[in-house]
Amino acid sequence: MAKGFQASRQWERINELWVTEDAAADLTGFKSDRRNFNIALWDPTANGVRYLRALVYELATRLSDDEWSKIENVHNRDVGDPVTVRYEGKSICLDYLQAALELGFIERELTLDGARVLEIGAGYGRTCHAMLSNYDLDSYTIVDLKNTLSLSRAYLREVLDDKQFAKMRFIQVEDEDIDAALGSDRFELCVNVHSFTEMTPDTVQAYLRLIDDRCEAFFVKNPVGKFRDKAMDGHQKGEEAVRLAMETGPLRQVLDIHDSEAVDAAVPAFIEAYRPGAGWACTADARGVPWSYFRQAVFRKTSSRKAA
Template identity: 30%
Template sequence: MIAPLQFNKLPKWKIFILLYIFNLSKNLMESKFSSFSFILFRVCFWIAPHWDDLWLNYLKLLYKKSKFRKAALLYKKSIYLSPTFSTVHKLGEFISKRGNLNDSFHREFINLIKDNELRTMVFSLCKSKELYHPSKFWLYHLVFNIIQIELNGIENFKRSVNKNYFGWSHHEDIISQIETILSNFTVNESEIFNNIDKKVLSTNQMKEDLTDDGWRDYVRLVILLYKFSSSKDDENLFSSVKESTLGNPILVDIDEAKISQDLPNTIFEINTFTKYLKNDERKKLNVIELGAGHGRIGHTMLQKYTNMKYTIIDIPPALFISQWYLSNSFEDKKVFKFRDFDDWDSVKDDFETSDIRFLLPHQVEMLPDKYFNLFVNISSMGEMVKDQIENWFFHIDRCTEGIFFLKQYSDLENSFDSINISKSDYPASSKWQTLSDKTNPLFSSFFETVYRIN
């Protein structure tokens, strides 16, 4: 992976040469001899190929020379060094903070996307109103996650991209969740661990993100999530749904089942909002989810509720992943795949007869009023800017007659867009009825609110 240079691991003569050439390269970047910097940077890469400052300064040189195609290729190459690692890359941060979806770098990057369907989705997003373009936070992840898909394959997305879709891989997040669950749930951990196969604890499946001790904490978290969610499963979802192996998930053997952190989190969330559905709503569920990640909510609900229509609105590559995942998971269901359209009437019949539908964000404007009876949004609005949040609350109110489930960070600092989004920034209508509003008992950094919209 790209990392700060560890000088104690290099001979002193190499350090001297490296720093001399590196500083000379940076000085030449600002002079009329900047072309010589390219040669000097290549020498530096030969000496210290994983040094993050070297990659970043070379990227800056490419930007200065308007060599955006080379910059896009450089960024892709930097991810190659560690394609499943989930931390923020300095190069991506530099690119997204200075850019937008239609700038020269991103145009060159989009042209390099190998998959035609994914590239078409991104081009369609580019043509939409800026209000529906990704924030700088999600612009970073759009590029980073596309590169991860190309490197690891979509068939392995649960070991790479999914770490950005409510799939926790940072040790501090794992510990925080464990502490939250133990404060809300009485459990005999030693008894649980005595029944766990020791191979599960010793086989670290997340070595890029976690130490062996961190992996044992991850196993501990998955077990606690499973036990807690099982105790709250009024919908009996655990008995009727299965964890999918599509996407190559990181699974833990529990009670003769293979479970990842996705399934217990999803089952707990579904139980949280379905208890407020009226009988007539249950009989004919029409669900829309904004920012669905890989489609874990839909995957679970489609197994349980046979009388359901499910719509995802998202940006690529998330929309591309969820479309692949759900289409392959439910081959017997009719799917309205993403497409460009200019008005509702041109797609109405096909949309309404489909069980699963996929849309880009700007296409919400063409959906009819009061069309859905359940709207779900989990951990994606906090990473938007405020005018985007306000716009989505307008459409949630317009499109929904029924339940709205909102789960977000209580307070989130977005350094990419230089904003802080807190719970008070979500402009719920005074006409909405608040049915439940509490701190999430699985992760105290989140709040979860259930509204009824009439």
């Protein structure tokens, strides 16, 4: 080989370790192993953050001015050192990008200013943070497990101003009768984002009855089913975690979450599973971007019933 056309030291190493002389002997699986990862793709097992940032960047290019405004209205988004990208001078992470999309979806169906909001399973509180930062809510109540509630309380105390935080109420599942703790409170909106799928079916039904009794509208964003594809994460949390995950949620059918027809076929069951009661109508539903198998929906009560 002419001296000017020799392999770099980087590629000499790649040829020695991964794209070897035997690489072409058996093409089985080569597009999903180190051979192709060193030729055309970044190895997803070692480049998760790179792919996450690529996803956030691509989604950021598609945001409307209104969606950017919703994100920029949320102050202190950098608390906790999120994985971010900068797009046209603005910092964005996946959590608040999703929150902006969710708020846009909800507000097309409901008026949020002045609303009393109940959230079941708030995570660290990003939905609450975004909602209080974009609308003049009357109140925001979170119902959650003890440890997660401690996290959301600490986070929201850090990121919200005093006026916003004064609208908060936290109810711990383990130590309180939720109905008794709520007293006579009623809500214009209940929110559940990716937590009903992690509860027992009986618990989900209990919460849906609570929503039916106390709320006028319900926004839900959850998976339409389960998956068992070990290639996606190597089941790194262990087989016990996989088994437990398969037991939770109202929708436990296993499907190919990257097959649009399989996902679409599961949507009617999703709508019925999350309808709070017979007197409720689904007024809007759509894919829960960016995830292929997440669905979001707004339900509204069509027949009112006085609280007992």
